[in-house]
Amino acid sequence: MNAPGDNQTHTPGHGNSGSSPDPAYRTLIAELELLQALHLLTQTLTHATSPAAVHDTLAQDAAVPLQASLALVCQRTATGQWTAVTGPGGAQINQRADAVQDILSFVAQHSTTRPCVSDGPPHRLCLPLSPPQDNSRPQTVLVLEATTPWTARRIELASTVAHYAMLTLQHRPSQPAESDLTQKLPHPPALSSGFNIRNRRVQLVGGLLLLSLLPLELRIPASGLLEPVQRQRLYAAESGLVTELTVNDGATVVPGDVLVRLRSDELELQQAELFGALAEAQARLAALESSAARGSIGTAALTVESEQAELRARILSLEQQRSVLQRRLDSLVLRATAAGTVVGRDLQQRFIGRPLLRGQWLLDVVPADSPWQLQLDVAETDLRHVLQAFATAPAASRHVTVSYFTETTPERQLQTTLASISSAAELSPRGELQTRLTTTAAPATSGERPGVGVQASVHCGRRPLLYILLRRAFDFVRRTALLQGVY
Numbered sequence: 001m002n003a004p005g006d007n008q009t010h011t012p013g014h015g016n017s018g019s020s021p022d023p024a025y026r027t028l029i030a031e032l033e034l035l036q037a038l039h040l041l042t043q044t045l046t047h048a049t050s051p052a053a054v055h056d057t058l059a060q061d062a063a064v065p066l067q068a069s070l071a072l073v074c075q076r077t078a079t080g081q082w083t084a085v086t087g088p089g090g091a092q093i094n095q096r097a098d099a100v101q102d103i104l105s106f107v108a109q110h111s112t113t114r115p116c117v118s119d120g121p122p123h124r125l126c127l128p129l130s131p132p133q134d135n136s137r138p139q140t141v142l143v144l145e146a147t148t149p150w151t152a153r154r155i156e157l158a159s160t161v162a163h164y165a166m167l168t169l170q171h172r173p174s175q176p177a178e179s180d181l182t183q184k185l186p187h188p189p190a191l192s193s194g195f196n197i198r199n200r201r202v203q204l205v206g207g208l209l210l211l212s213l214l215p216l217e218l219r220i221p222a223s224g225l226l227e228p229v230q231r232q233r234l235y236a237a238e239s240g241l242v243t244e245l246t247v248n249d250g251a252t253v254v255p256g257d258v259l260v261r262l263r264s265d266e267l268e269l270q271q272a273e274l275f276g277a278l279a280e281a282q283a284r285l286a287a288l289e290s291s292a293a294r295g296s297i298g299t300a301a302l303t304v305e306s307e308q309a310e311l312r313a314r315i316l317s318l319e320q321q322r323s324v325l326q327r328r329l330d331s332l333v334l335r336a337t338a339a340g341t342v343v344g345r346d347l348q349q350r351f352i353g354r355p356l357l358r359g360q361w362l363l364d365v366v367p368a369d370s371p372w373q374l375q376l377d378v379a380e381t382d383l384r385h386v387l388q389a390f391a392t393a394p395a396a397s398r399h400v401t402v403s404y405f406t407e408t409t410p411e412r413q414l415q416t417t418l419a420s421i422s423s424a425a426e427l428s429p430r431g432e433l434q435t436r437l438t439t440t441a442a443p444a445t446s447g448e449r450p451g452v453g454v455q456a457s458v459h460c461g462r463r464p465l466l467y468i469l470l471r472r473a474f475d476f477v478r479r480t481a482l483l484q485g486v487y
Contacts, residue, residue: 037065038157045168052086054168058129058142058161059086066158070145070411072100073129074107076138082107085140087410099411103143111141115159117150125150127162129169140169214465219403219457220385222437224376226406226452229441232338232365236356237331240264245352249344253336253365260351260362262332271325278318285311340367343450366450371441374404374416376456380425380433381475389460390421402439404456406448416442418458 041061048054055073063071072093073085082104084093093100103124110116110126118124123146128138142162150158240262247259288308344363351362378386389400400418405411422436437458467474 034065034157038161041065041161042164045165048168051169054165055086055140058165059088062142062158062161063088063144066144066161067148067154068125068144068146070143072103072143072145073140074104074143075140076111082111094407094410097408097410099409103145107141107143111138113138115155115162117155121147123147123149125155125158127158129162129166131166131170208466215462216465216468218385218460218463218468218471220378220382220460222376222378222402222456222458224374224437224454224456226372226442226448226450226454227375228366228370228450229373230367230370231343231450232336232340232367234259234334234362234365236262236358236360236362237334238262238264238267238328239356239358240267240332241355242351242353245347247342247363248347249342251342252340253342254339255336257336258333259336259342259365260334262334262356264329264332267325267329267332271322271329274318274322274325278315278322281311281315281318285315334362336365338365338367340365340370364450372448373419374402374437374439374442374454374456376402376437376439376454376458377428377434378437378458380435383421383425383435385460386418386421386437386458389458390418392461401459402437402456403459404442404454407453407455408448410455414442416440 041057044057044061045054048057059071059073063069070088072087074082075085076082083095084100084104087093095101095104106118106124107126110118111128112126113128116126125144125146127142127144129140129142130138142165144158241264242260243263244261245259246257246261247253253259285308288304288311292304292308342363343366347363356362386400393400402416402418403413404416405413416439418437419440420438422438425433425435428434463471
């Protein structure tokens, strides 16, 4: 007779019920999950119908299983210059961004027929995606960027994926043959016959049902500008000619610094006439007072006293006019009222030696400690989702998250919160109705300039995936139904 517990089955790598899996078991599970992810990636590449689809698949899906933070596909043009074709999320690449230029410079130096790894952080791996055309250099490469150094195992897997993508690109439009990777990767276990669904209609209904029940975050796209909350806008207080402009774009100023000097011939003429009239009145008054002191006015004393009173009143009025005119002349010298940075394009070319009208804008001074905010425009057809999210947010915080990136640094994702929604819609230059959204102070972004372009998305709560994918069609059907009901 067996002792109690002789027939119990033990799972490898597990101890008692309270113990955790040992490291060897966790490593095995991680390796199987990695191979499964790579197998799904190669299957997606197999079903890609064009080179562009292959590039998009690599840029969007290759980074995670290969433990990379960024995947970028680059191509060499006819002139020999390298350009970024597609990146994460399929978004349009800003070729002038510093991060993109850094990667293209790395590709230009290290693109060969073999995988090439950078010396230090950032840790980059360059893999060819096309056979060499001339001078043993490929025309298309895949660049992977990681936060940790590349190991021999990861380089081997990445090279195998790149080789399979190269075979896929060579066989388009024909169906590519399976590579060694697809033969080596373990296929997912097949479902038992009891769970195998043979009816395609049932599969379609089940897939739609799953999509309709799977909740995901609804994000409404918006675009706009990154602007400082505080700024000194400098306007011409008087009409005049710009005789001196002491600053240029990007200059640093402190309170009291002279920025612009104007000259107004009209004000100078008024000043000369005023000084002449004042001097004449003062001389006449002095003459009358001198005659009165000598007693030579005789019987005309009353007339003289009346004229003296009139002259004193005129002199007082002229003095007041001179004070007002002097303030206007002083306003021809424009000074900085706060410490900051001058913002204005082509200031010398636009203003020096040219006349200005009263109230005309010249430049801005942005304080160094000014917070930033986003001024975003959202389509009127999408505004109802933003209004609903803003209305349902807690009244104390009104916390509606806004994710964004600037067009100069698209690789840097930031977040802020929605502060206000404009009460009126405006017509965009393309003839579309848009509403202005304003965020709270955005996180400090070193090196950013006022007015830089921003691409953003407003988080509007969770919705079924099917609605997120087809919401524009749903909105169109709803508006059509409403119009038919009206008419």
